[in-house]
Amino acid sequence: MDFLYKPPKWLKSFFPDVLWENRQEGITLTIDDGPSEDTLRILDSLDRHKIKAVFFCTGKNIEKYFREFGAIVKAGHRVENHGYSHKRLLFKGETENEKEISKTNELIKQITGSEPELFRPPYGWFNFHTTAAVRQKGMKMMMWSFLTADHTGDFSQLRRLTDLYLERKSIIVMHDNKKSKEIFDQSLDYIVKTAEEKKYFFICF
Numbered sequence: 001m002d003f004l005y006k007p008p009k010w011l012k013s014f015f016p017d018v019l020w021e022n023r024q025e026g027i028t029l030t031i032d033d034g035p036s037e038d039t040l041r042i043l044d045s046l047d048r049h050k051i052k053a054v055f056f057c058t059g060k061n062i063e064k065y066f067r068e069f070g071a072i073v074k075a076g077h078r079v080e081n082h083g084y085s086h087k088r089l090l091f092k093g094e095t096e097n098e099k100e101i102s103k104t105n106e107l108i109k110q111i112t113g114s115e116p117e118l119f120r121p122p123y124g125w126f127n128f129h130t131t132a133a134v135r136q137k138g139m140k141m142m143m144w145s146f147l148t149a150d151h152t153g154d155f156s157q158l159r160r161l162t163d164l165y166l167e168r169k170s171i172i173v174m175h176d177n178k179k180s181k182e183i184f185d186q187s188l189d190y191i192v193k194t195a196e197e198k199k200y201f202f203i204c205f
Contacts, residue, residue, distance in 0.1 A: 005147040006165050015131065019118075019142040022169040026203030027195055030054045030144065032082055032120065034176030035061050035068035038184075042176055043075050045185050049192050052204035053077050054142075055176070056120040059084035059104035062111070073112055078204050080118040081105055081139070090125035097129040101137065118142045118205075142205075145170040150180040150187045158187050166191070168200050 012020050022028055031042065031053050046053055055072050057079055062069045072079055083089065084103040087096070101119055109115045119134050119141050126141070134141045146165035149157045166172070174180065174187065195202070 002161075002164075005149060005161050006145065007143060015141075017131070017135070017141070019140055019171065021145045021167075021171055022203070022205065024203070025168055025201075027166070027168070027170045027172060027200050028054060028203055028205045029172050029174065029191075030056060030120070030142070031174050031176050032056045033058060033061070033086070035065040035072060036176050036178075037065065037068070038178075038181050039065065039068035039176055040071055042184060043071055043077075045188050046077070047075070049188065051192070051202050054080055054118070054205055056080050056082035056118075056142075057104070057108070058082045058086050058122075059107050060086070062104070062107055069111065079108060079112065079116070080120065080142070081108065081116040082120050083122050086122040088123055088125045089121050089130045090127050092127075092129065094129045094133070097127075098133045098136075101133050101139075105137065142171065144173045147173045148187060148191070150183055151175045151177065153179055153183055155183045155186055155190075158183065159190055162191055162194050166194055166198065166200070168198070170200075171205075 034057055055077055081104045083100040089097050105115050117139055119139050121130055149161055
């Protein structure tokens with residue numbers, strides 16, 4: 001089942017414009033689903049490791065956790081679009097795809113003064129309406145090199161996937177949500193340790 005965590009080559013070939021890995025040396029850490037009530041602790045963990053991350057935020061959570069979203073921006077991390085309501089866009093048409101992206105773009109621009117440049121579909125599920133909407137807005141879709149499985153709450157699974165799939169141009173996904181909360185710090189520590197052992201470094205895309 002590892003194809004769920006590391007996208008296969010055949011899938012990448014269907015969507016060559018999608019960012020599946022970095023196009024320069026360096027690992028990019030991305031964090032999905034926030035902000036949340038746990039965001040400030042995540043920011044402390046990132047600061048401890050001196051890592052700047054890309055936060056893919058949902059519009060609804062930005063509205064609910066406005067203070068935490070502001071803290072992400074203030075800390076110098078990158079904020080990007082993860083849809084407004086975390087819908088599975090694979091099953092949505094042109095109108096719904098466009099609405100989910102536009103609504104969050106407008107919200108982020110109101111707060112930061114800049115429109116997002118990247119979009120990540122919730123659950124990693126998208127269709128040609130999604131890619132068309134992203135392209136029409138002058139954005140890029142960013143997927144990942146490997147999904148860490150922190151959302152399962154199973155640290156042993158995360159450790160196995162990190163050992164197998166962490167590479168020098170990886171785009172990594174972690175989560176700012178209740179499912180990953182208990183293992184987030186331990187997971188980040190392990191990813192950073194493994195990267196250091198392999199002499200990889202982190203970049204914020």
